[in-house]
Amino acid sequence: MRRLTWFNATSLTLGFAFLYIPMLILIIFSFNASKLVMVWAGFSTRWYGELLQNEAFLSAAWTTLKVAVASSTIATVLGTMAAYVLIRGGRFWGRTLFSGMIYAPLVMPEVITGLSLLLLFIGIGLDRGVLTIVLAHTTFSMCFVSVVVSSRLVSFDRSLEEAALDLGSTPFEAFRLVTLPIIAPAVISGWLLAFTLSLDDLVIASFTSGPSATTLPIKIFSSIRLGVSPEINALSTILILIVTIGVLTASLVSKRSSLKMQADERAAVRN
Amino acid sequence: MRRLVLIAVPYLWLLTLFLIPFLIVLKISLSDTALSIPPYTPTLDLGAGWTGVKEFFAGLDFENFWFLTTDELYWKAYLSSLQIAFLSTIMTLIVGYPIAYGMAQAPDEWRPTLMLLVILPFWTSFLIRVYAWMGILSREGLLNQFLLWTGVIDAPVKILNTDTAVYIGIVYTYLPFMVLPIYATLEKLDESLLEAAEDLGCSRASAFWLVTVPLSKSGIIAGCFLVFIPALGEFVIPSLLGGSQTLMIGKVLWEEFFNNRDWPIASAVAVVLLLILIVPIILFQRNEQKQREAEG
Incomplete structure (x- = not known):
């Protein structure tokens, strides 16, 4: 019987926090209006505009x-x-x-x-x-x-x-x-x-x-x-977004195809 | 005939673009630096026939390797790369094992999602993941802001451009390589063995050390080599997160080639790095082989 003890829950939370917080910070600060990357000065999409130029x-x-x-x-x-x-x-x-x-x-x-x-x-x-x-x-x-x-x-x-x-x-x-x-x-x-x-x-x-x-x-x-430069933050955010969408799509497609295969096998057994 | 083509195409490709380039490196590592184009001597002069070949071989020697042992920059760089790679492998294991263990213990319906969460950073650009830490670790960065706010320090400390930052960078970027093989062995672990240990009077903690850890040994070994081998020749992390005093052999090779334009020394550095890597690579292969045999 598998159960989630407090120890396991803590190590998973801390582990995934370590993996994801740096990338989240990168994404948040790509919307920073200030040129000083680590000082928050309000929301702006300015760097995305500059990147596209x-x-x-x-x-x-x-x-x-x-x-x-x-x-x-x-x-x-x-x-x-x-x-x-x-x-x-x-x-x-x-x-x-x-x-x-x-x-x-x-x-x-x-x-x-x-x-x-x-x-x-x-x-x-x-x-x-x-x-x-x-x-x-x-x-x-x-x-x-x-x-x-x-x-x-x-x-x-x-x-x-x-x-x-x-x-x-x-x-x-x-x-x-x-x-x-x-x-x-x-x-x-x-x-x-x-x-x-x-x-x-x-x-x-x-x-x-x-x-x-x-x-x-x-x-x-x-x-x-x-x-560090805000334009690179914007670029990184775009790249992270593309990868995330790609990986999620791939995993959904493979999950669906394996479900379909299981359903086919069950149907074949019934017949 | 078709079979011949099937074999020959990938074979010739790898011969031309993997083996021959490596032989060129080997050859240049035995040559002397020269102020010419290409910047080394001797070059093989096939036009001169047999004497050209003879002169070519006579011009090769181990001088560059001798130079590597006399200049302390190089052996210090090898030792410090070994140390950084070794310590960061241990740290990655300490951080990664609990994650893999937690994943293996998690309810079945969570596991595909947890798996996805470990794999996602692996597909995300390496460079971007290293870059993410540059902002966090800098003097005005979030880590310093946080530490100042909590009152642990009263003046910002230098973290970026130190060896500490290199360790953080390696642990962070190579963590999925540690977690995945360990998770793969823990996931297959037979729970009834732990129950048997507990029935026989083992405490939960000693059951973990006596049953779980030994049974996940092959995953631990695989994970450690998957971190250690690439970390040893790492270039991006020391050059972005490390400081000028951070000595790693990948960085030395890069600078020798691009900044000093000393091709023979750069090649000799590469050959020695490869010689050092042979032992861990063979141990890694043997572990993989054993695992396959255990499964098959």
Whole structure:
């Protein structure tokens, strides 16, 4: 029997207060009229207005979005391929090296990943810009996608694929018609993870970007280095809001689909 | 044929953009600094044929690594990174365990919501979560205002740009990584074991230490490594919350590369950091393996 003792209630309250109060303060002070960030001088949406006028931030946001969509999409394709190869590919030459290269970027310090990619791009004479950031982001996020997808591939019943093959479909058809629909939720969450990682990344983007391409985290970092600014508070509030809506929607959708699946199973049992 | 393509595409991608770049770092760490473009020597001159290759290898040495041991900035930075990462891991465990425990004990219908509340900060920008503390910890910040108001202090204290702020930042940003694996093991814990312990005369507190904690060991280990490994090479937190005296190796590497433009030293710093990380990474992998075997 689970019950909520006063100790557990206190630790949960304090824990979540610690996690959420800093972000709440950030949001509240983004509506502060004063330029002095920590002194309250009445409610105002002034900083949101100024943010929308700020060309530098808007263009950085646009670059970030382009990089995130491109890199997460390529990473999802490559990561799913890599997961399929690792789980279903059987033995091949250099398999250990391959799985090592999938797991190593997950624990590699960002400064090292960034430095090594930059040295490669300089070595082959590739101009740094949007393309190099996309290449860099794809490389580390494909490994995250591959881990998410392979955990789904491990848990599903392989005989379903075999049945499709026995019934005369080609391996590619079996993948498209049987495997892909089953692993689709993992592929989608892999894409979302890759997308967020790319939106969030400061260190690797700083190493691999050039003067022609500035992403939002680079822009935010260079302006908060000088101190707290109300415009950044407004920007942070918008970003927090987007993430919250995204996470809530995703969790509602997955809850509904699991409820629907349970209902279907019950209906199937009754029939 | 299709299988070959399936294997080759991700394989070649990772070879070109993960392994080869790392080999380049290794190579540059063995080179010498030079005032040229690129700012190191030797460079491989394939045009000169076999003698070019021979000269290239003759030009490599361990001088930079020797330099790292002689200049105290570097080993102090490694030691202080290890210390900060270790202590903040312990603090995150102390803060995170009660949260995970409370979640596992909470009524079933609360749990998805609690889970969502832990995951939400994880999806929120890391940079923004660090930034949130800059305003709170500054001299005019809310923490100082609060402490002055309660009368604990009578003049504002410096918290931002000290090591204290770095610890707070690491605990705050990495907390979900600690809570989630511990919660995952506690959630599966068989309640009847605790009842058995209590029936056999164990107090609630000793049942917790003798049954619950040992059974959540794999979650604790996983959580600790998930905090320790990234905290060791952390750059953003020390550079935004730490002060000029905060020495962390990620920051040193960044400055060596961007401010001093010393590529060979930056590369040598990276190689040594990776060597230090090998032990915790292997221990982490082994723990994961054991957990999978226990489940399967």
